[in-house]
Amino acid sequence: MDELKQYKVVVLPAALHDIELMITDLNGLSPQAAQRLLNEFTDGISSLKILPERCPHVRVEHYARLGYRYLIIRYYLVIYSVSGDTVFVRRIVNGRSDYAKAL
Numbered sequence: 293m294d295e296l297k298q299y300k301v302v303v304l305p306a307a308l309h310d311i312e313l314m315i316t317d318l319n320g321l322s323p324q325a326a327q328r329l330l331n332e333f334t335d336g337i338s339s340l341k342i343l344p345e346r347c348p349h350v351r352v353e354h355y356a357r358l359g360y361r362y363l364i365i366r367y368y369l370v371i372y373s374v375s376g377d378t379v380f381v382r383r384i385v386n387g388r389s390d391y392a393k394a395l
Contacts, residue, residue: 297344299374303337303381306372311386312367329366333384336365340372340379 303311311333319326340363347363348370349356363370364387371383 297377298341298378299344301337301340301375301381302378307381307384314384332365333368333370336363336370337381339363340370340381344372344374344379 302309311330315326315330318329344361347361350360350362352360355371359373359375360371360382361373363372367387369385370381371389372379372381374380375388
């Protein structure tokens with residue numbers, strides 16, 4: 293069986309900032325919950341190394357045409373795009389909000 297293609301994953305500064313804000317806010321309530329969420333983000337984003345096309349395109353037409361996709365982690369959306377052999381994680385947004393404004 294052929295081995296699956298591995299992509300490079302790059303988390304852009306805006307997405308790092310999003311994670312930092314979420315973890316900092318949650319850490320004030322529960323350090324353990326903050327660590328669990330950080331682990332979920334790390335594992336989910338790392339999973340994009342293999343078959344990043346498995347996730348759907350965003351529902352905002354303009355960004356879908358640009359190839360933006362999303363991965364769900366709890367009620368957060370990891371917004372990313374694929375270019376060549378690289379996955380660019382662009383933002384992490386609350387899926388319960390109007391995430392198009394954050395893009």
